Amino acid sequence: MKLCAIVPGILLGLLPPLLSYPLIKGRPNDTGTNLFSDPDPAYNLPGMPDRCTDGGFDAITLDDKGVMHYFRGDLTWMGFQGPTQRINETWPGLTGPIDAAFRNHNEKNPLEHQRIYLFKGAQVWSYYEGQLVTGFPRLISEEFPGIPDKPDAAVECHRGECRTDSAIFIKGDTVYTYSHDEKPAVKQRQWAGLGTCTAAARWKERYYCFNGNNFTRFDPVTGQVLSPQPLDIRDYFVRCPGRGHAHGVQQNATLMSIMDRCSNRSFEAFSSDDNSRTYAFRGGVYFRLDSRKDGWHPWRLNHNWRNLDGVVDAAFTYKNRMYFIQGSQIIVYLTDQIYIPVAGYPKTIQEEWELPTVTAVDAAFTCPHSSNLYLIRGNKLTLVDLNTRKCSGEDQTIIHVMLDAAMCNSHGLYLFYGSSFFHYKNVEELLSSKVAPSPGSIASHFLDC
Incomplete structure (x- = not known):
């Protein structure tokens, strides 16, 4: 007989509204059992500044192992509850503060794919597997021609989410999209509606603009704000005592x-x-x-x-x-x-x-x-x-x-x-x-x- 007589399936009931932002940051060895686990005491070491204090972060990026890094002044934090460290402990040859950071996504060029770029003043440092890449630091104008010095924020954009694998640089309300596959390589636009970004990050196909302790989600092509209202980074991206949105x-x-x-x-x-x-x-x-x-x-x-x-x-x-x-x-x-x-x-x-x-x-x-x-x-x-x-x-x-x-x-x-x-x-x-x-x-x- 023709395959045109199909018995209706049974639909499951609809669920109540689900959470919209990261509960905690995933880790490469995450087994899924730590979704609501108690905080690790390492999130705040005695005598060291606390990631949960006011001020937000200067830059945020994933590394080549999929772990998020947060930068403020001369300090850095790894993962959602890692201890406070000096930047040069994790990133040899570099001291803070830094201006921006992103993990490059360029599958066509394996030598550059998954590299981490950290920006400070007129220079850029590049790291892979925790080591400074030979030839760095370099001038931003040499590594990324057309991109201004001292960007406020930077974030990679993947092909399929942007037209090509590219990097988005934000300075004030001006956005510079850089791609080796486009001519010209740099396209400049105004994103006045997004507001100030002191840091930017991509996680799970989503793009976030951070301003102090607040963050909003945005469209990487148009700059349109996709969040109904700003949310606090300490409730979503980092583990802080007495805060969070997953307990219910x-x-x-x-x-x-x-x-x-x-x-x-x-x-x-x-x-x-x-x-x-x-x-x-x-x-x-x-x-x-x-x-x-x-x-x-x-x-x-x-x-x-x-x-x-x-x-x-x-x-x-x-x-x-x-x-x-x-x-x-x-x-x-x-x-x-x-x-x-x-x-x-x-x-x-x-x-x-x-x-x-x-x-x-x-x-x-x-x-x-x-x-x-x-x-x-x-x-x-x-x-x-x-x-x-x-x-x-x-x-x-x-x-x-x-x-x-x-x-x-x-x-x-x-x-x-x-x-x-x-x-x-x-x-x-x-x-x-x-x-x-x-x-x-x-x-x-x-x-x-």
């Missing part, structure tokens, strides 16, 4: 289980897009998988995909578009610099793909460089040609009777059920298999648990 969540066991990536609770969808951004969706939140080195954090769906709420049944990408299936409805976003809603959606599955009897799916996936969309319900596999938007061929049976999600990328095809996943080389191997492969742990393989 501990009272909700269901919400805790959803937000704890290592809880072994099942995921409703997985997706990897054309820019290799990989996501796991559970209960109205998502986790970013491909940037795991920068730590982990659950985010509400509408922080990445405007107006998207609730539980996602399936997600996939095709031709720079990301598709979400929720019940019988499809919502589509452009995957250019940011996710932009496509006009005319939501539509029903029947309207989008001319499948008159299809009302819901258990999972869906596309593979790289293919127009084939596969819809899964029970143990049946539906093939839809995304060019013609119609069913293609007959129903095919797979050995898995129940699945939660599916994802296909350059490493193969993954099917997810409960806390386990099953890996196949491709769709052909799945269809020819008589016995399922040995299951793997989603938590350990995908989420570093």
Whole structure:
């Protein structure tokens, strides 16, 4: 029979509002068990200045291991609760205060990718794996022609979030975007609406402007302020005694289980897009998988995909578009610099793909460089040609009777059920298999648990 008669899936209940900003900073060895742990006594050593006092920070940046560094005067703090240190203890050859800092993102140039740049006056220092790069310090005008001395703040911008891998420098209300791939290399604009930034940072696809102890989130392309109001850095980015915004969540066991990536609770969808951004969706939140080195954090769906709420049944990408299936409805976003809603959606599955009897799916996936969309319900596999938007061929049976999600990328095809996943080389191997492969742990393989 045609693969056009799909039994509706069961939607989970919607969750209460979730947190919008970092609870704590993730660490490379984070197992997910420290989300609400007690403060480490190292956050304030006797006789040393305290990161939690008024004044904010001169610069903030991630390092090449994904650990956040905070700079104020001649002092620096590493991670969300590390001890106070002198700058030259961590960054040899440099004393404070510094003006700005960022971690370079340039995958086309491995020699510069993941380097840390620290700016002071007319000079810039560059570090990799904790060591000063040969030839530095250099003049800013030599390393970054067209960028003014003594910038107020700097932050890297990744391709897909900006047009190309680039760096954003802020001085007053003037913004300079620097990219080796653009001509001219420097583009200058006015961002008067953003206000003063004494520091800037990127974390988990989000861009933050810091002014004293306050911070706001902004769009790296337009400078538009995305926060409803300024928030205090001491409640979100650093661990301070008596402060924080996560404690109320501990009272909700269901919400805790959803937000704890290592809880072994099942995921409703997985997706990897054309820019290799990989996501796991559970209960109205998502986790970013491909940037795991920068730590982990659950985010509400509408922080990445405007107006998207609730539980996602399936997600996939095709031709720079990301598709979400929720019940019988499809919502589509452009995957250019940011996710932009496509006009005319939501539509029903029947309207989008001319499948008159299809009302819901258990999972869906596309593979790289293919127009084939596969819809899964029970143990049946539906093939839809995304060019013609119609069913293609007959129903095919797979050995898995129940699945939660599916994802296909350059490493193969993954099917997810409960806390386990099953890996196949491709769709052909799945269809020819008589016995399922040995299951793997989603938590350990995908989420570093």
